Amino acid sequence: xxxxxxxxxxxxQGRILxxxxxxxxxxxxxxxxxxxxxxxxxxxxxxIEEELTVALLxxxxxxxxTYEANHGPSVVRMSCYTADxxxxxAASSEIEEVAWFTYADRAxxxxxxxxxxxxxxxxxxLH
Numbered sequence: 819x820x821x822x823x824x825x826x827x828x829x830x831q832g833r834i835l836x837x838x839x840x841x842x843x844x845x846x847x848x849x850x851x852x853x854x855x856x857x858x859x860x861x862x863x864x865x866i867e868e869e870l871t872v873a874l875l876x877x878x879x880x881x882x883x884t885y886e887a888n889h890g891p892s893v894v895r896m897s898c899y900t901a902d903x904x905x906x907x908a909a910s911s912e913i914e915e916v917a918w919f920t921y922a923d924r925a926x927x928x929x930x931x932x933x934x935x936x937x938x939x940x941x942x943x944l945h
Contacts, residue, residue: 832945
């Protein structure tokens with residue numbers, strides 16, 4: 819089974835923004851699954867507003883890569899995008915904690931997110 823997700827890659831000062839949903843002990847790159855026939859852009863804008871209370875600026879959204887990794891019996895596909903935003907980053911009611919991770923924190927995210935971490939460190943964007 820394929821789990822198709824989109825994610826917002828926000829890097830500041832060599833650290834990447836991660837979020838931990840309520841009731842979970844794992845951090846993820848912010849984003850989520852599409853609903854119905856949503857496009858990647860529609861899913862990204864909705865999920866980030868729901869999770870982090872900011873509005874991504876659609877004209878600044880850029881695809882940075884798509885990753886796939888096994889997650890139990892399923893395969894997770896994560897299409898990653900960068901974008902500027904308007905507003906103040908804050909955890910919504912569905913997010914327990916927001917954190918800025920370096921490469922040293924790689925083990926705290928799922929396998930598909932780890933692939934992104936590897937590419938970002940190789941590109942010199944993640945410390």
